[in-house]
Each structure stands twice: as C-alpha cells, then as structure tokens.
Amino acid sequence: xxxxxxxxxxxxxxxxxxxxxxxxxxxxxxxxxxxxxxxxxxxxxxxxxxxxxxxxxxxxxxxxxxxxxxxxxxxxxxxxxxxxxxxxxxxxxxxxxxxxxxxxxxxxxxxxxxxxxxxxxxxxxxxxxxxxxxxxxxxxx
Ligand code: CMP
Numbered sequence: 001x002x003x004x005x006x007x008x009x010x011x012x013x014x015x016x017x018x019x020x021x022x023x024x025x026x027x028x029x030x031x032x033x034x035x036x037x038x039x040x041x042x043x044x045x046x047x048x049x050x051x052x053x054x055x056x057x058x059x060x061x062x063x064x065x066x067x068x069x070x071x072x073x074x075x076x077x078x079x080x081x082x083x084x085x086x087x088x089x090x091x092x093x094x095x096x097x098x099x100x101x102x103x104x105x106x107x108x109x110x111x112x113x114x115x116x117x118x119x120x121x122x123x124x125x126x127x128x129x130x131x132x133x134x135x136x137x138x139x140x141x
Contacts, residue, residue: 005076007129008075047063074133093114
C-alpha cells in the first residue's frame with residue numbers, strides 16, 4: 001500500500017518571496033494534513049546530505065548552495081497516496097513545463113528555483129521525513 005505521507009520543503013526562493021502562506025494554503029486546500037513542520041536554515045553540508053542522491057549530477061553544487069542560501073520550511077504532510085498526489089499538486093520540476101495552477105507554475109522561477117520539493121517515492125519520503133523530524137515531532141490526529 002502507498003505511503004500516507006510525503007515530505008515537502010518550501011525552498012529559499014519561495015520563502016524569500018513571501019509565498020509560505022499561499023503555498024501552505026494550497027497544500028491544505030488540496031486535502032493534505034500537516035503533521036510536522038519547521039523553519040530551518042540548512043548549512044551546505046546539511047543540504048548536501050539531503051540531496052546526496054543527486055551528488056553526481058552537474059547541478060548538484062549549485063543546488064546545495066541554493067538550498068543553504070536562506071531559510072526553508074520543511075513539513076510532513078498526510079493524505080492517501082500522498083507522494084503521487086503531492087507531485088500532481090506541485091507540477092513538473094521545471095516550472096515552465098508544470099501544468100497551469102500547480103505550485104511550481106505559480107511560484108517557481110527556474111528548474112533550480114522551483115519553489116517546492118516533494119519526495120519522489122515512498123522510500124525517499126521515509127528517509128527525507130526522518131532527515132528533518134524525530135518521531136516526537138510528528139503528530140497523529
Ligand atoms: P527537487 O524536486 O527538490 O529535486 C532535486 C532538485 O534539483 C530539483 O527539485 C531542482 O531544484 C534541482 N534540479 C533538478 N534538475 C535540475 C537541472 N536540470 N538544473 C538545475 N537544477 C535542477
């Protein structure tokens with residue numbers, strides 16, 4: 001059965017542009033429940049660890065620099081089939097290719113500065129949720 005949760009990050013570009021409230025509203029209106037949330041400013045080494053799966057990619061260094069350039073909001077959000085549903089809500093990685101009305105289409109400005117992260121698989125959602133949150137920081141309703 002699919003995970004009931006996924007991990008999202010509102011990235012430094014969207015935080016700096018003042019979009020935290022609008023993005024959280026879209027997430028809640030889409031039927032997700034926030035079960036853990038925090039604002040953090042990652043160091044380069046922390047951002048590097050978070051994106052370790054991409055370390056061989058040409059964009060890795062810039063991505064790590066960008067993700068540690070300012071505060072982000074990390075959250076675990078619950079819904080049935082959360083990973084897939086959230087990927088639909090945020091749209092394609094490149095905001096130019098993201099569908100109308102998606103978070104990245106509305107708030108992303110480039111393939112790197114694409115406003116939000118969403119886990120791309122159930123296994124990664126588990127790893128990424130544990131990166132930011134302890135069991136004590138996750139609520140059940
Ligand atoms: P995200 O969903 O957080 O997962 C990896 C991130 O790497 C991605 O969003 C983008 O911010 C970034 N990324 C992916 N592809 C590229 C690319 N071709 N060029 C620059 N950054 C990229």
